[in-house]
Amino acid sequence: MRVTCFLCERVEEIDDNSLLAKRIRHRPLTPYLCPACHDRIAQKTLARRRQSQGGSKSTPRGQERS
């Protein structure tokens, strides 16, 4: 079946018998991500997680007491 990536709107062909195809057929509003966008989002999520970890460590806690 044909699916459209909801980020870049590229049309991809996926296996009719795949789990994803079944899910989309049952719920047509299920967002589909092409592999490229999926990778991009995964990398962004990883980068954000790394940033938030570094940020929480750099905030000084001792200042709240004074």
Ligand SMILES: [Zn+2]
């Ligand atoms: Zn895409």
